[in-house]
Amino acid sequence: MSDTAEYRPLDGLPVPALVVRGDQVVHANPALLSLLGLGLEEVRATPVARLLARAAPSDRAWLEPLHPENALGKMAADTLWLRVRVAGGQERTFCMRRGSGLRPEDTLLMLLDAEGEASMRRLIDALVTASSEMVRCRDEQAVLEMVVETIHRQGFYISVMLVEGDTLRHGPMRHEPAAVAAAEKLYGCPISEVRFPLSSVPHLEDVFTQRKAAFHQDIFLALQRFHSPEVLELLKRTYTARRALDAPLFVEGAPYGVLSVQGEALTPASAATLELFARQVGGALENVRHHRLAAARLAEVSRLQAELVAQERLTVLGEAAGVVAHEVRNPLSAILNVVAVLKRDTLGPVSASAVEMLEEEATRLDAMVRDLLDVVRPLEPRPRTLHAGELAQRTLELFQERRQLGGVRVSLDEEPDLPTLQADETLLQLAMENLVRNAVQSSPPRGEVRMAVGRVPEGILITVEDEGPGVAPADAQRIFEPFFTTRATGTGLGLAVVRRVVLAHGGTVSVGQRPGGGARFELRLPLHLESRPLPPSR
Numbered sequence: 001m002s003d004t005a006e007y008r009p010l011d012g013l014p015v016p017a018l019v020v021r022g023d024q025v026v027h028a029n030p031a032l033l034s035l036l037g038l039g040l041e042e043v044r045a046t047p048v049a050r051l052l053a054r055a056a057p058s059d060r061a062w063l064e065p066l067h068p069e070n071a072l073g074k075m076a077a078d079t080l081w082l083r084v085r086v087a088g089g090q091e092r093t094f095c096m097r098r099g100s101g102l103r104p105e106d107t108l109l110m111l112l113d114a115e116g117e118a119s120m121r122r123l124i125d126a127l128v129t130a131s132s133e134m135v136r137c138r139d140e141q142a143v144l145e146m147v148v149e150t151i152h153r154q155g156f157y158i159s160v161m162l163v164e165g166d167t168l169r170h171g172p173m174r175h176e177p178a179a180v181a182a183a184e185k186l187y188g189c190p191i192s193e194v195r196f197p198l199s200s201v202p203h204l205e206d207v208f209t210q211r212k213a214a215f216h217q218d219i220f221l222a223l224q225r226f227h228s229p230e231v232l233e234l235l236k237r238t239y240t241a242r243r244a245l246d247a248p249l250f251v252e253g254a255p256y257g258v259l260s261v262q263g264e265a266l267t268p269a270s271a272a273t274l275e276l277f278a279r280q281v282g283g284a285l286e287n288v289r290h291h292r293l294a295a296a297r298l299a300e301v302s303r304l305q306a307e308l309v310a311q312e313r314l315t316v317l318g319e320a321a322g323v324v325a326h327e328v329r330n331p332l333s334a335i336l337n338v339v340a341v342l343k344r345d346t347l348g349p350v351s352a353s354a355v356e357m358l359e360e361e362a363t364r365l366d367a368m369v370r371d372l373l374d375v376v377r378p379l380e381p382r383p384r385t386l387h388a389g390e391l392a393q394r395t396l397e398l399f400q401e402r403r404q405l406g407g408v409r410v411s412l413d414e415e416p417d418l419p420t421l422q423a424d425e426t427l428l429q430l431a432m433e434n435l436v437r438n439a440v441q442s443s444p445p446r447g448e449v450r451m452a453v454g455r456v457p458e459g460i461l462i463t464v465e466d467e468g469p470g471v472a473p474a475d476a477q478r479i480f481e482p483f484f485t486t487r488a489t490g491t492g493l494g495l496a497v498v499r500r501v502v503l504a505h506g507g508t509v510s511v512g513q514r515p516g517g518g519a520r521f522e523l524r525l526p527l528h529l530e531s532r533p534l535p536p537s538r
Contacts, residue, residue, distance in 0.1 A: 004040075006102055016094075016111040019101050023047045026106060035111070037087025054085045084111070119265050120273070123154050127277045134284035138291055143284045144172045147259070151274070156263035161204075163255045167195040168204070171257065179238040183231050207248045208255045213275040219244035219262060245271040247278035251285045329369055335362045368493070381424035381504050383529045388421060388428075388460045389414040389453045395432040396451065399440070407445045410436070415454040422529045423505055431501040434494035435464045435521055442468030442519060459507075462523040465514045476511050498523075505529050 007027035010017045016032035028043045080096045094111040101108050130150040137143045144160050151158045152174035160171035170191050187194050203214050244262040259278045339359045396410050439449040447467040454461050478484045480499040502509045507525040514520040
């Protein structure tokens with residue numbers, strides 16, 4: 001009887017098998033020949049060492065040295081895991097079992113398909129890597145996107161279903177684009193905007209109650225009440241895989257969402273692994289929230305420290321302002337009175353010019369003292385109903401009447417149907433005047449200052465733009481501090497007054513670059529004001 005005849009019973013096995021004797025193949029059953037895409041005579045004529053070349057490069061390095069030991073019957077391991085290049089060029093994972101042949105010098109080798117176990121190992125490796133990367137995320141969306149991308153790369157479809165009250169909605173997902181587009185067409189809106197009652201998926205209520213994942217042999221049975229019949233039929237046509245997993249996500253003990261995973265390669269073992277991974281995801285989301293809370297608290301502490309420093313600065317300025325008001329304003333009043341008397345007399349050109357210069361400088365000093373007092377005095381807004389657009393128009397008219405614009409042109413853009421707001425008219429006009437004055441002084445001789453009043457979610461937005469040199473990023477943080485100025489002749493008090501007025505009204509003020517060059521100041525004011533004076537200077 002020939003060797004092939006002796007081992008012909010192996011031909012009925014569905015498992016690839018071959019018998020080797022030394023470096024020669026004695027017999028290969030049809031299952032192995034089909035797997036390799038070779039004929040029996042070709043395999044028998046091929047040395048075992050050459051057949052080993054079909055192993056994946058990563059496995060060949062350790063597999064080839066074992067062959068001589070196996071030929072001598074010294075190989076200790078009866079089970080080996082390896083990847084084999086099969087017909088068509090693909091690589092598949094097998095568990096190779098070794099046994100005795102009919103003759104002492106023969107060895108029987110059988111290849112058991114282990115692709116499921118290999119997929120499991122790859123899934124675990126991917127999830128471990130993702131878990132280590134998730135802890136560095138500082139945004140919940142980034143965590144969820146990393147999760148769905150990691151699982152999708154392992155050959156699964158996935159959706160994150162987010163809990164919103166008594167409803168669910170789709171978060172990040174990886175599904176067939178054509179199926180998603182068709183579903184959105186049926187729903188008439190983006191899939192992320194569709195809300196599903198949590199009660200329409202009873203098994204999810206059990207998932208959250210028991211804090212345990214649900215593994216489905218047929219997911220479409222569980223989705224009969226979740227999706228409309230049209231969408232469910234579409235999903236059945238699109239997805240052949242029916243096995244699925246719903247793993248709960250909990251954040252700080254509360255239901256956050258569900259990892260819904262679907263795929264033919266999903267097994268109870270991989271489902272259990274994904275359930276553990278879902279717990280890691282919940283921890284990563286909690287980590288993001290803790291970091292966000294810590295950042296918010298740090299920002300609040302920094303804000304309070306800045307306010308404390310600013311208040312201490314105002315306290316010192318308040319004491320200085322009291323001295324200035326007493327020691328400077330009285331002499332200034334006397335000087336201005338003398339100037340008024342001198343202007344009544346007939347003066348020569350030189351004397352008249354000197355008196356005029358004296359009056360201008362004394363007036364400038366008086367304005368500086370007034371600005372200083374405006375910065376440090378307690379502001380007690382007395383709100384009344386007013387229209388911000390009308391107040392802005394009146395402010396610009398005052399500049400024109402006083403001829404304080406020089407060659408600078410001013411314009412006002414007012415949004416129609418603006419709501420009224422509750423504000424102190426005198427203080428708000430003071431803030432507008434200081435903003436416009438700053439813009440005019442920053443503009444070139446024939447430049448333009450644009451003022452606009454519009455509506456924003458916070459209330460009213462007032463903007464003032466100029467065509468000057470703009471504000472450097474480093475100066476933007478300090479430009480509203482008292483005495484900070486970038487102009488040689490500036491006092492650095494006008495914008496500090498603006499900030500105090502806006503804060504007293506519960507609003508915000510900011511500065512940025514105007515498109516095309518120049519500075520852009522923005523005042524955001526709420527429509528309603530709770531009268532609460534700022535702490536007085538001591």
